Amino acid sequence: MSGAPVVDVNGKVVAVHGTSKVGEEGLTFRWGIPINLFRESDYYYADVSALNLWVLFFGGAMFGGSVVYVGLRYFQTPQVGVGRQRELERRLQDEQRRRREVEGRLNSVQNTQSQGKKELEKQLENERRKRQEAEGQIETLQVAVQLERRLRDEQLKRREVEGRLNSVQNTQSQKQRELERQQEVKFQQRKAPSSVDVPLVSAKGVDYTKLRDLLAQGKWKEADEETYLKMLEVAGRESEKDLTVEDIENFPYQDLGTIDKLWVKYSNGKFGFSIQKQIYQSLGGTKEYNYDVLIAFADKVGWRQKGKDCGYKEHIWDLSLPLGHLPLFICSHLPLLSRRDL
Structure with a gap:
């Protein structure tokens, strides 16, 4: 009999191993003997079981003590002396200090790197801004170049147009001068001065001797002033010092003819009321007031220069004046140029 326990699925001892000897098979169930039957057999000794328990307990105690001894013998932390402990603490403090220094240096490096990064970013932003400004300037220059090119083209075109103009x-000026020359010749032919003296006829008994002498001497300014004074005398307007439209319309033809003939004779057909009448009518002038015709007439005879009326003091008193420039009169005298007796 081996005595090994036999347990069931729940771990409960239900039998003990027996023997396979032939002589003993009657006592056994081939492999095991039920525990109750075993206890009733001659092979069961209760004391031996207690001894086994004691031996088991003692063996377990010995084993546990051995384990504790081995652990204390081989794994116990060795005792450290006071000096050694202080040395270790000092080294620990040194290590901590070094660690703090290293951390400080690391922080400094990181701060430096951060500042350097910020500085680089700032420089990069400045470079980007400068690049944008440069691109803007380039674009502006390109636009300026294009504008200059267009300006040159426009200037060339303008010069071409100005040249053609x-x-x-x-050409027109030459034609105009030729036309004026022909017209002046025509007027001079029609009003060619004769060597015969002009009779100083007056319906009002006015003496024109002084006017004749001034014209004969070429004193055109004085002759112009004398003409106006004599016309005031004929109209009886010396005190008023002006002539109305009615005065012009009713002006005696004898006196008007005398004054006109004196001017035509001594200017060689360049000045006189009749000369002015021909110019006025050639521009479309009639008895009716027409502003555009009057302006054209004033430009033609030189009473206007560069679009502005000439003052009395601005006139040049010689034969270089334009055809029909003298004698001078004002707008109210316009009906004079529509008189049929001129």
Whole structure:
């Protein structure tokens, strides 16, 4: 009999191993003997079981003590002396100090790197801004170049147009001068001064001797002033010092003819009321007031220069004046140029 326990699925001892000897098979169930039957057999000794328990307990105690001894013998932390402990604490403090220094240096490096990064970012932003400004300037320069090119093109075109305009104006000016020359010749032929003295006829008994002498001497300014004074005398307007439209319309033809003939004779057909009448009518002038015709007439005879009326003191008193420039009169005298007796 081996005595090994046999347990069931729940771990409960239900039998003990027996023997396989032939002589003993009657006592056994081949492999095991039920525990109750075993206890009733001659092979069961209760004391031996207690001894086994004691031996088991004692063996377990010995084993546990051995384990404790081995642990204390081989794994116990060795005792450290006071000096050694202080040395370790000092080294620990040194290590901590070094660690703090290293951490400080690391923080300094990190701060430096951070500042350097910020500085680089700032420089990068400045470079980006400068690049944008440069691009803007380049774009502006390109636009300026294009504008300059267009300006040059426009200037060339303007010069071409001005050249063509000047050519046309020169041609027109030449034609105009030729026309004026022909017209002046025509007027002079029609009013060619005779060597015969002009009779100083007056319906009002006015003496024109002084006017004749001034014209004969070429004193055009004085002759112009004398003409106006004599016309005031004929109209009886010396005190008023002006002539109305009615005065002009009713002005005696004898006196008007005398004054006109004196001017035509001594200016060689360049000045006189009759000369002015021909110019006025050639521009479309009639008895009716027409502003545009009057302006054209004033430009033609030189009473206007560069679009502005000439003052009395601005006139040049010689034969270089334009055809029909003298004698001078004002707008209210316009009906004079529509008189049929001129």
